[in-house]
Amino acid sequence: MTRAATHGNAGCPMPPRLRFAPSPSGYLHIGGARTALFNWLWAKKQGGRFVLRIEDTDQDRSSLESVRAILESLRWLGLDWDEGPEVGGDCGPYFQSERRGRYRQLADELVEAGKAYRCYATKEELDAARAALKAQDPKAQFVYPGWWRDKGPADWLEGRPFVYRFRTPAEGSARFEDEVFGVVETPNSAQQDFVLMRSDGFPLYNFSCVADDHDMRISLVGRGRDHLGNTAQQVLLYEALGWEPPRFAHLPMMLSPKGEKLSKRHAAVGVMDYAARGMTPMGVLNYLARFGWSHGDQEIFSRGELIEAFDWKSCGRSDGKFDEKKFSDVAFEHLKEPRLTSDEDYAAWVRPFLAENGLTDEQVPEGTLRAALPTIRERARTLVEAAVALDYYFREPPVVEEKARSKFLTPAHAPLLAQLRQVYEGAPRWTAEALEARLAEQGLEVKLAAQPLRVALTGRTATPPIFDVMAVLGRERTLARLGRGAELAAG
RNA sequence: GGCCCCAUCGUCUAGCGGUUAGGACAUCGGCCUCUCACGCCGGUAACGCGGGUUCGAUUCCCGCUGGGGUCACCA
Numbered sequence: 001m002t003r004a005a006t007h008g009n010a011g012c013p014m015p016p017r018l019r020f021a022p023s024p025s026g027y028l029h030i031g032g033a034r035t036a037l038f039n040w041l042w043a044k045k046q047g048g049r050f051v052l053r054i055e056d057t058d059q060d061r062s063s064l065e066s067v068r069a070i071l072e073s074l075r076w077l078g079l080d081w082d083e084g085p086e087v088g089g090d091c092g093p094y095f096q097s098e099r100r101g102r103y104r105q106l107a108d109e110l111v112e113a114g115k116a117y118r119c120y121a122t123k124e125e126l127d128a129a130r131a132a133l134k135a136q137d138p139k140a141q142f143v144y145p146g147w148w149r150d151k152g153p154a155d156w157l158e159g160r161p162f163v164y165r166f167r168t169p170a171e172g173s174a175r176f177e178d179e180v181f182g183v184v185e186t187p188n189s190a191q192q193d194f195v196l197m198r199s200d201g202f203p204l205y206n207f208s209c210v211a212d213d214h215d216m217r218i219s220l221v222g223r224g225r226d227h228l229g230n231t232a233q234q235v236l237l238y239e240a241l242g243w244e245p246p247r248f249a250h251l252p253m254m255l256s257p258k259g260e261k262l263s264k265r266h267a268a269v270g271v272m273d274y275a276a277r278g279m280t281p282m283g284v285l286n287y288l289a290r291f292g293w294s295h296g297d298q299e300i301f302s303r304g305e306l307i308e309a310f311d312w313k314s315c316g317r318s319d320g321k322f323d324e325k326k327f328s329d330v331a332f333e334h335l336k337e338p339r340l341t342s343d344e345d346y347a348a349w350v351r352p353f354l355a356e357n358g359l360t361d362e363q364v365p366e367g368t369l370r371a372a373l374p375t376i377r378e379r380a381r382t383l384v385e386a387a388v389a390l391d392y393y394f395r396e397p398p399v400v401e402e403k404a405r406s407k408f409l410t411p412a413h414a415p416l417l418a419q420l421r422q423v424y425e426g427a428p429r430w431t432a433e434a435l436e437a438r439l440a441e442q443g444l445e446v447k448l449a450a451q452p453l454r455v456a457l458t459g460r461t462a463t464p465p466i467f468d469v470m471a472v473l474g475r476e477r478t479l480a481r482l483g484r485g486a487e488l489a490a491g
Numbered sequence: 492g493g494c495c496c497c498a499u500c501g502u503c504u505a506g507c508g509g510u511u512a513g514g515a516c517a518u519c520g521g522c523c524u525c526u527c528a529c530g531c532c533g534g535u536a537a538c539g540c541g542g543g544u545u546c547g548a549u550u551c552c553c554g555c556u557g558g559g560g561u562c563a564c565c566a
Contacts, residue, residue, distance in 0.1 A: 023566050058565055123564065139492060141562070163564055181496070190494040190562080198564040205566045229495060229561040252497080253559075261559090287503095290515090294504055297514040316497095316504075319559060323502045326516040336529080378529040436525090450525030462527035 016048035016219045020074075020081070021209070023055040024066035027270040028073035030322075031224065031254045031262055034288040038251060039222040040079045041289075041310040051216055052084030054095045055209070057202045062097075073271040077281045078303070083216075091216040096208050103203040106211055106241065107164040107196050115240040116196055118162040119148040143192040161199035166207075166237065168193050174232035174239075179220070179249035179312040186232035194233055206230055210237040213246055222249040222312070225319070249312045252292045253319040262322060274331075278383030280341060280349055283331030290330070292316050300333050302340055332381040343370050346377075346386075353387035354394070364394050371472045375464035392458040393472060397484060400459035408455040409489040417456055417486035420449060421479060430475050432467040456485025 020036040022028065028036075043050040052074070056062035071085060083089025093099060110116035121144075130142040148155075149167060156162075168191045175185040196207040203211070209230075213221060228250045238245040256262050262269055274284050286301055293316065295301075295309040334340045341349070347369050354364055372393045380386035392398035400409070409417075423442045427435060439446055454466045457478060463469055470478050 021566095025566080055566065061565070119564095126564085141492065143562085161564095184495070186495060192562080194562095195564055200564080202564085204564070209566090224560095225496070226560055227566085230566090232495080250496090255559080257502085259558075290503065292503090297505065299503090299515050318497050320503060323516070326503060329516055376528095379527065446525050448525090454526065460526090464527080466525060 014219070016043065016046045017051060017217050018043045018048060018220055018222060019051040019053055019213070019216065019218050020079075021053040021055050021212075021223075022070050023058065023061070024063060024070060025058065025061035026066055027069045027272065029262065029269045030271060030274075030284070030288060031269075033073065033077060033079075033271050033284070034254065034291060035222065035224055035251060036074060036079050037077070037285055037288055038249075038293070038310070038312075038315075039220075041307055042220065042222065042312065043082075044307045045310055048219075049082040050080070051089070051091070051218065052081035052094065053212060053216065054085060055205070056095055056097045057205070057208055059097075059200075059202065069272070076275055077271060077285060096203070096212065099208070099212065100201055100203070102215065103197060103208055103211055104201065107203075107207070110166070110196070110240060111164065113240070114167065116164050116166050117148055117151065118156055119144075119165045119193075119195075120157045120160055120162045121147050122161075146193060149193060163199050164196040165193040166196055166233075166240070168236065174235040176231060176235050176245060176248055178228075178231075179222075179247060180252075180315045181228065181250055181317055184228065184231070186229075188236070191233060191236070206233045207237065210234050210241070210243075214238070214241070214243050218246050220247045220249060222251065225250045225253050249315070251315060252317055254291055255319055255321050257321050257323065259321055278353060278385065278387075279331040280334050280345075280383070282340065283334040284327075286334060287327045287330040291320055291322075300330070300337075300340070328381060335380060335383070335386070336377050338374075338377070343373050346373050350383050350386050350390070353383045354390065357387050357391065359387075359391070359394050363396075368393060368472065375468045375472060379464065392460065392463075393469075396477075398457075398459040398481070400455070400488065401461070404455045404459060404461045405488060408452045408461070409485060411489060411491055413452045414486055414489040416449065416452055417482060417489050419444075420453060420456075421482040421486060424470075424475075424482065425479055427475070430471065432465070432471040435470050436467045452485075452489075453482075456488075457481050 018039040020032075020039050022032055022036075040050050042048070054067055054070075056067070067085065074081070081087060083091060084094045107116060111118065126144070129145060133140050133142050144165070148165070169188050171188065173185050173187045174191075175183065177183050194206065195204050197203050212218075231248055231250075235245055254262055271284065275281075282303055285303070285306070289301060289306055289310070290299060293310070293314055295314060298305075298309070301309065335346070347366065350369075351361065351364065355361070369390070372390055376386055376389040380389045423438060423444065424435070427438050436446065439449060450466055451461065454463055454469075455461060457466065457469060457473065473481070
């Protein structure tokens with residue numbers, strides 16, 4: 001039994017509950033996807049539950065459109081959630097905007113217990129104080145002066161808007177043991193009386209996060225290191241509310257190649273951008289998994305292997321830089337290996353890209369597609385490239401590149417092409433080996449015949465081994481294309 | 492600036508006191524070859540600096556430097 005599997009005061013082993021809690025203020029980017037992945041992996045490995053919660057407490061930045069985009073990305077990645085939007089669960093609602101009553105109730109309880117207080121200072125007053133301080137000392141850091149810290153109900157300005165502030169203990173410190181970073185301790189003196197709820201009744205992150213993680217019985221919170229500092233405040237809140245905190249696991253951050261915080265400015269960072277580029281979900285997941293986590297020297301993992309091998313203890317602690325080349329290579333590895341992407345899955349993944357190029361499903365028989373895949377797997381780094389590589393197998397007639405034609409389909413090649421057509425018309429067996437052998441039997445050299453043959457059959461100078469191509473095309477289409485090639489060559 | 496975190500090839504990383512410091516990507520040679528790829532073989536390339544501890548530090552401790560995060564009525 002692992003520590004993480006133990007939760008609750010009875011010490012009885014319970015399946016862990018993990019969560020991913022994005023704020024719907026844009027699409028899902030790869031950093032967020034990695035956070036979701038690690039939590040998902042641990043839930044799968046431990047037989048726990050993976051909860052999806054939408055942190056839409058910032059009205060200005062949240063949108064339903066973003067919620068849809070995030071759900072779409074998670075589904076594409078195959079990171080299914082056991083509880084959350086569209087699937088429900090016992091701990092709902094899973095949108096924070098629908099849980100405001102609970103936050104208000106908890107905030108009032110904290111006030112009653114003397115752990116929080118109402119602060120009637122207006123934004124204007126605060127801004128003025130901030131400005132005054134800056135005027136005196138531009139480098140000074142403004143902290144809330146505590147105007148309402150020691151006041152009580154008798155001082156409340158009924159009818160006026162107010163925020164709830166946490167009464168941070170003057171002494172002591174917040175301490176927790178992170179699964180990745182170990183013991184982290186922050187003195188309370190470094191903390192000011194932070195706001196719990198805004199005057200419009202919406203909670204702030206640190207408050208709603210604690211309330212929901214508790215109410216949703218989350219046993220381990222895995223998130224980015226940018227939240228490491230927030231954890232101290234949250235630990236203080238758990239103490240004030242008399243709750244046992246969950247375990248925490250912070251992940252080192254994924255930075256841009258230049259070492260800056262990753263953002264839209266750095267090429268593609270959205271999960272669906274990579275889907276559009278023709279990567280598979282596992283290609284993306286594999287790269288993300290190996291970022292800040294390792295398992296000996298193993299680089300490539302299937303979904304099952306990832307679940308089997310994942311462990312918070314094997315996560316690193318230092319931030320890393322995103323590397324497009326490595327990402328591309330990992331994604332390629334997944335396309336190349338039938339062990340990682342079966343022919344069946346590959347066919348299903350590549351069809352939309354073929355369709356994008358104007359090849360309808362009727363033009364792409366499943367049997368031919370499956371037969372063609374082994375010939376292009378090691379030649380296509382993405383599904384976009386795969387669709388290009390597969391094109392001539394299905395397009396009738398195939399597109400003939402001008403440079404290829406002018407080099408290998410000239411009048412001088414016409415007799416050879418005509419001869420090749422005859423040679424293969426009489427071929428008794430139609431397998432790659434037999435087709436290659438037939439050439440020598442008829443006194444023709446592979447070296448001399450290959451390129452004209454290739455261009456006549458595919459319209460290109462670079463393709464899989466030409467006899468493999470012929471085997472996939474079949475006798476009828478091969479002979480037809482040879483005939484057409486001979487005609488083109490003759491002019 | 493306060494608080495917190497981090498530090499091995501260009502990049503992702505292995506290493507958990509004694510290793511010729513390993514792997515992967517990238518890069519540079521070569522081999523294979525009907526083209527293009529794949530694959531294979533080989534090369535270049537790293538422990539930030541200074542103190543300790545120790546018979547011995549990449550590894551443990553301290554300082555420095557460097558990088559990052561966070562200090563909102565954002566998350």
